[in-house]
Every structure is written in structure tokens, then in C-alpha cells.
Amino acid sequence: MGCKILVVDDEFEIVEYVKAILKTKGHTVIGAYDGEEGWALLMRERPDLAIVDLRMPKISGLEFCRRVRRTPEIASMPLMVISSLGAVSDKPESFWAAGLRADDFLSKPFEPLALLGRVEHLLRRRLYLSEENHAKQVEESQPELVAVRTLPPEWKQDPQEVVRVFVESWNTQDFATEYDALAEEMRGGLSREDYIARRTKAYREGGGAKCKQRVLDLHVKISHVMAAVDCLREDCIGTKVVAKDERYMLRKTMDGWKIVSVRSRPISTTNE
Numbered sequence: 001m002g003c004k005i006l007v008v009d010d011e012f013e014i015v016e017y018v019k020a021i022l023k024t025k026g027h028t029v030i031g032a033y034d035g036e037e038g039w040a041l042l043m044r045e046r047p048d049l050a051i052v053d054l055r056m057p058k059i060s061g062l063e064f065c066r067r068v069r070r071t072p073e074i075a076s077m078p079l080m081v082i083s084s085l086g087a088v089s090d091k092p093e094s095f096w097a098a099g100l101r102a103d104d105f106l107s108k109p110f111e112p113l114a115l116l117g118r119v120e121h122l123l124r125r126r127l128y129l130s131e132e133n134h135a136k137q138v139e140e141s142q143p144e145l146v147a148v149r150t151l152p153p154e155w156k157q158d159p160q161e162v163v164r165v166f167v168e169s170w171n172t173q174d175f176a177t178e179y180d181a182l183a184e185e186m187r188g189g190l191s192r193e194d195y196i197a198r199r200t201k202a203y204r205e206g207g208g209a210k211c212k213q214r215v216l217d218l219h220v221k222i223s224h225v226m227a228a229v230d231c232l233r234e235d236c237i238g239t240k241v242v243a244k245d246e247r248y249m250l251r252k253t254m255d256g257w258k259i260v261s262v263r264s265r266p267i268s269t270t271n272e
Contacts, residue, residue: 002026003048003123008038008064009082010056014108018051018082021112022119035059039067046074049122054083054100065100078122084108124193156180156256159227160218163248166259167233170213175199183251183258212236216243225252243268 005027007018015031022029030045032038036058042050050068054061061081069075079102097105104118155161162181169178175196179187187195202208217232229248234241246264250257 002028004028004030004045005119006030006032006038006042006045006047006050007052008032008035008041008050008056008061009053010034011053014053014082018115021115025116025120027119035061035064039064042068042074042077047077049078049080049119051080051082051119054081054085062100065102069101078103080104080106080118080122082106082108082110159222159229159248159250159257160220162250162257162259163218163229163231164215166248167213167215167231170203170208170211173200173203173208175203181259183253183260186259186261207237210238226250227252227257241270242266243270 002025005022007015007022007029008031009015009018010033012033015033019029019031030041030047032041035052035056038050038052038056039059050064052061052064056064059067061083065079065081068077068079079100081097081100081102081104083105084107097103103122106115106118155165166178166181169175169181176192178199179192179195190198213233213235215231215233219230221228227250229250231246231248232243233246234243243266244264245267246262248259249261251260252258
């Protein structure tokens with residue numbers, strides 16, 4: 001999943017080099033060639049990560065980092081500083097990162113894989129902290145929606161339970177378990193991390209906290225390694241209740257039953 005990344009360095013070749021590396025992973029990269037231009041772009045574009053040189057005209061990397069940390073709406077933005085200063089110093093990179101209030105420090109010159117690894121780490125941590133903070137906010141405002149479920153260890157061995165868990169995972173934003181209920185062909189080639197990120201985004205943008213999904217009835221027919229589960233469910237969206245009739249096809253694997261297809265049709269809509 002590509003992110004938006006800002007690169008600020010007064011050396012044109014460095015900016016283009018970093019751009020080329022990051023674009024191999026599908027990221028959108030914005031370049032700036034001095035600290036002032038970089039700051040203007042950061043405030044306008046609000047990137048997911050900023051990579052800045054330490055020694056820059058107009059606004060230095062040190063001042064750039066300070067401004068970010070002093071600005072409430074972007075104070076938690078991941079920052080990476082790149083500089084040749086680290087290569088001529090006996091101080092570890094962690095020393096420079098801490099002093100600059102940056103999340104990471106990378107010495108020039110650097111290898112593409114080193115940059116990619118650092119960037120991936122920062123973006124993953126940002127996603128994790130964002131999800132953790134969002135879950136905490138939901139818990140504080142609507143604790144009934146994030147009650148912790150204790151799943152029996154054998155839940156994957158019962159196709160009906162797999163369907164129930166899959167449907168009701170939405171209520172607790174347990175998208176990792178939702179992912180585990182799906183066969184490979186249902187995951188769309190997404191990694192666990194990307195799947196969770198997409199489902200979390202859908203939850204937030206779709207007003208997920210206002211929606212609750214509940215299984216009302218299940219019937220199963222098993223034939224060898226395949227199972228058909230008919231599911232009657234209802235989705236409560238605010239004051240609206242939508243009842244759905246669904247059929248889930250599952251395949252038995254070494255890791256239990258996995259959902260391979262779903263057919264769904266609404267059968268009624270009412271207002272409470």
C-alpha cells in the first residue's frame with residue numbers, strides 16, 4: 001500500500017535518488033530543495049513521512065524537526081533525517097535521531113535497501129500507533145463496541161463458527177481474525193498488514209462505530225472438504241436495521257475451515 005512521502009534536500013541528485021528508490025514500492029514521493037519549500041509542501045500535502053537533510057538553506061533540518069514537533073496537528077508525523085554528518089562522527093545514528101527529535105537518522109551515503117527498510121519500519125509503526133490510538137478513542141467513547149472476545153481454540157474447526165467470527169469481527173475491529181477466516185483467493189493478494197489497514201480505513205470512513213453486525217441463525221451442509229453455510233444476519237446502522245440472507249462456501253484446510261466465497265442479499269430494512 002503506497003504512502004505519500006516528502007523528501008527535502010538541497011542536492012537535486014539526492015532527491016531524485018530517494019524518489020527512485022521509494023517509487024519502487026509504490027509510494028508517492030514529493031521533492032523539495034530547501035527547508036522553506038519543504039515546510040510549505042509539508043503543511044499543504046500532509047505526507048505520511050518526511051525525509052529531510054540536516055544541512056539545508058533557509059530552514060535547517062534541525063529547525064524543520066523542531067517546527068514539526070511544535071505544531072500540534074503534525075507533531076506525531078514520522079521524521080527521518082539523512083546527512084553525511086553521521087559518517088564522519090563517532091556518535092551512533094540513534095544519538096543524532098534523539099538530538100534532532102527525529103524518528104530515525106540515516107548516514108549518507110546509504111544503500112537503497114537500507115533506506116527502504118527504515119522507511120518501511122517507520123510507516124508500519126505509524127500505522128500501528130494510529131490504529132492503537134483509534135481503538136483507544138473508540139473504547140473510551142463506546143466501550144461496548146470493543147469488548148474483548150475470547151475465541152475457543154477450536155473455532156476454525158467448525159464452519160459455522162468461522163462464519164460467525166468473520167461476521168462479528170467488525171464489531172471489535174478484529175480484522176486480523178477476519179483475515180484468518182478467509183482463504184487465499186478471498187484475500188485479493190493482500191498481506192495481513194495491508195488487509196488490516198484497508199479494513200481499518202473502511203471502518204473509519206464508513207462510520208464503523210455506528211454499525212453493529214450480528215448473526216441470527218446458521219445452517220451448515222458439509223460434503224467432504226467443502227461446506228455451505230447459510231447465514232441469517234442483521235446489520236444495525238444507527239437506527240436502521242438491515243437483515244441479510246447469505247451463503248458462505250468454505251474449504252477445509254490444514255489450518256481449519258476457510259471462506260472461499262460469499263453471496264449476500266438484503267431481505268428487509270426497518271427503522272428502530
